[in-house]
């Protein structure tokens with residue numbers, strides 16, 4: 069019986085290829101079907117292997133920063149342009165994905181800045197296409213950072229949380245993805261050295277409270293995060309606080325909606341990943357919660 073997808077490399081040869089790719093710093097795609105495709109269309113980015121010269125456009129990218137909103141990611145690219153001395157203040161950046169109104173993508177030298185929308189399904193589609201893009205472009209040693217907002221839990225107002233581990237709503241370091249009719253569980257560890265490096269950078273900036281902690285990822289902004297002000301609310305305020313207290317005791321310092329999928333996908337594909345999140349509001353008064 070054939071143990072691999074017909075027309076592709078057997079599993080052992082694919083594993084060797086992955087090991088070589090990992091050693092060389094290349095991005096790994098773990099899909100044997102891709103080798104059989106004449107063209108790879110990155111639908112939601114409005115890019116493709118036949119329509120664009122991806123190595124020429126992106127081959128020198130070393131950092132990818134992702135965040136929910138298109139305007140924030142444009143502002144971030146403009147900021148990076150100024151920081152890197154690549155453009156005068158106020159100079160605009162072009163949206164590389166302008167042909168699609170799903171995501172926006174900008175570049176500033178070796179830095180790519182991309183929006184991902186809200187929630188796991190949205191970031192997951194973007195990451196599949198981004199990872200394939202980096203693979204087709206033959207990028208090496210790429211670091212990816214999610215910069216976003218979050219709800220803070222028991223931390224000083226105005227703090228930034230660097231995620232050491234993304235956890236689910238039961239405080240477990242796992243991402244459960246339904247694949248066909250199976251639930252596949254994937255690990256959500258992030259790069260600890262990168263977290264320490266980012267923390268060290270924040271120490272150089274005065275009045276920039278920063279800490280490393282677990283980030284909880286939920287499927288919903290309202291009931292999923294214990295909010296009392298959604299269109300539905302099926303719990304009491306006591307129950308909410310009891311849950312948030314348990315989350316805090318499990319090491320959670322902030323809550324958002326993409327980190328488990330981000331950590332799982334980037335980790336599996338050999339990207340050095342981290343999330344860098346600024347709590348925007350307090351999710352419960354655990355005596356000293358953060359505000360924005």
Ligand SMILES: O=P(O)(O)O[C@H]1O[C@H](CO)[C@@H](O)[C@H]1O
Nearest residue numbers: 135136186187216217324325
């Ligand atoms: O600040 P961004 O990156 O948009 O992310 C956070 O904000 C959104 C909710 O307001 C969710 O997507 C959450 O993860």
Ligand SMILES: O=c1cc[nH]c(=O)[nH]1
Nearest residue numbers: 217218219323324325
């Ligand atoms: O998911 C999120 C994002 C920002 N602020 C929150 O409270 N939750």
